[in-house]
Amino acid sequence: MNKDIQPQLYEVNVHCTCGNEFVTRSTRKEIKVTLCSNCHPFYTGAQKFVDTAGRIEKFEKKYQKGKNNR
Numbered sequence: 109m110n111k112d113i114q115p116q117l118y119e120v121n122v123h124c125t126c127g128n129e130f131v132t133r134s135t136r137k138e139i140k141v142t143l144c145s146n147c148h149p150f151y152t153g154a155q156k157f158v159d160t161a162g163r164i165e166k167f168e169k170k171y172q173k174g175k176n177n178r
Contacts, residue, residue: 115135122130122139126147132139145151 117133117135118137119131120137120139122132122136122141122144124141124144124147126144128144128146130144
């Protein structure tokens, strides 16, 4: 391998918003995530709405607006 074109890998701690931390390798020096295997609904079996941009409220407003007109 040509060392001049390969990105440098770092061992980094990944921090999740649930408080979980784990070590992996990445080209970034720090990683922060909102979901991990400890808190993701697919792995936990618990349903949880993750709404970072207010999409659920936008959908509900739009749906209620159309429902009232009928």
